Amino acid sequence: MKFLHSMIRVADPDAAVDFFTLLGLKEMRRMENEAGRFTLIFLAAPEDVIDGSDRASAEVELTYNWPPKDGSAPETYSGGRNFGHLAFRVDDIYQTCQRLQDAGHIIHRPPRDGHMAFVKSPDGISVELLQKGHKDPAEPWASMPNTGSW
Numbered sequence: 001m002k003f004l005h006s007m008i009r010v011a012d013p014d015a016a017v018d019f020f021t022l023l024g025l026k027e028m029r030r031m032e033n034e035a036g037r038f039t040l041i042f043l044a045a046p047e048d049v050i051d052g053s054d055r056a057s058a059e060v061e062l063t064y065n066w067p068p069k070d071g072s073a074p075e076t077y078s079g080g081r082n083f084g085h086l087a088f089r090v091d092d093i094y095q096t097c098q099r100l101q102d103a104g105h106i107i108h109r110p111p112r113d114g115h116m117a118f119v120k121s122p123d124g125i126s127v128e129l130l131q132k133g134h135k136d137p138a139e140p141w142a143s144m145p146n147t148g149s150w
Contacts, residue, residue, distance in 0.1 A: 003058055004058070004059065005042065005058065005059040005060060005061045006059075006060055006061065006086060007060075007061040007062075007063055008060065008061070008062060008063070008086075008121070008123065008125050009062075009063050009064075009065065009077050009123070010062045010063065010064050010121075010122070010123045011064075011074070011076070011077065011122075011123055012122060012123075013039060013041060013062060013064040015122040016041075016062050016064075016121060016122055016123060017041060017043070017062065018122075019105070019121050019122050020043050020060065020062075020121070021043075022099060022100060022103055022105075023088065023096070023100065023127065024045065024046070024088070024090070024096070025043040025044060025045055025060065026043060026044055026045075026046055026049065027041060027042070027043050028042045028043060028044050028049070028054050028055065028056055028059060029041075029042050029054045030042075037065065037066040037068075037069070038063060038064060038065050038066060039063075039064040039066070040061055040062070040063055040064075041061070041062040041064070042056075042059045042060070042061050042062075043059060043060045043062065044056030044057075044058065044059045044060070045058075045088060060086060077123060077124075085118070085125070085126035085127060085128050085150075086125065086126070086127050086128070087127075087128040087129075087130060088127065088128070088129055088130070089130050089131075089132045090129050090130070090131065090132060091132050092131075092135075093111045093114065093115070093116075093117055093129055093130075093131040093135060094111065094114075094135065094138060094141060096117075096129055097110065097111055097117050097119070097129065097141065100119050105119050105120070106119065106120070106147050106148065107119055107144070107147070108120060108126075108146060108147050108148050108149065108150040109146050109150045110141045110144035110145075110146070111129070111131070111135075111141050112137060112141055112142050112143075112144065113137055114131060114134070114135035114136055114137045114138065114141075115130065115131045115134070115135070116128065116129065116130055116131070117129045117141075118150035119150075120150065126150045
């Protein structure tokens with residue numbers, strides 16, 4: 001058995017791709033299905049990309065369901081449909097959190113311990129960031145409180 005991908009539904013594919021690209025993922029491929037009225041966007045961490053291909057050993061699949069043809073409101077997704085979270089190992093948790101915060105994203109669980117943080121995607125999907133190796137606690141993160149839920 002081999003893990004392939006996790007799928008999350010997104011309301012705004014451009015905002016979702018911007019967020020995950022800012023996080024460090026790379027868009028691998030995109031498929032539009034006119035008959036099914038959806039778009040699939042596959043992203044991967046650089047270390048997971050299989051050399052010379054548009055595939056990776058593990059991917060995040062963003063699914064965008066197009067608005068209904070009849071003009072009715074598109075489906076809204078709440079709470080990530082009970083999706084838990086995505087987790088990524090990062091080279092520098094402080095630098096990653098700063099980059100996300102500078103772009104206007106809330107660090108819901110700051111990396112006070114130098115090891116773990118949580119942020120949410122534009123669609124409210126929790127993303128756990130785990131430090132590769134060890135970092136000592138450092139300000140401003142060490143004294144930063146939690147914000148909301150993750």
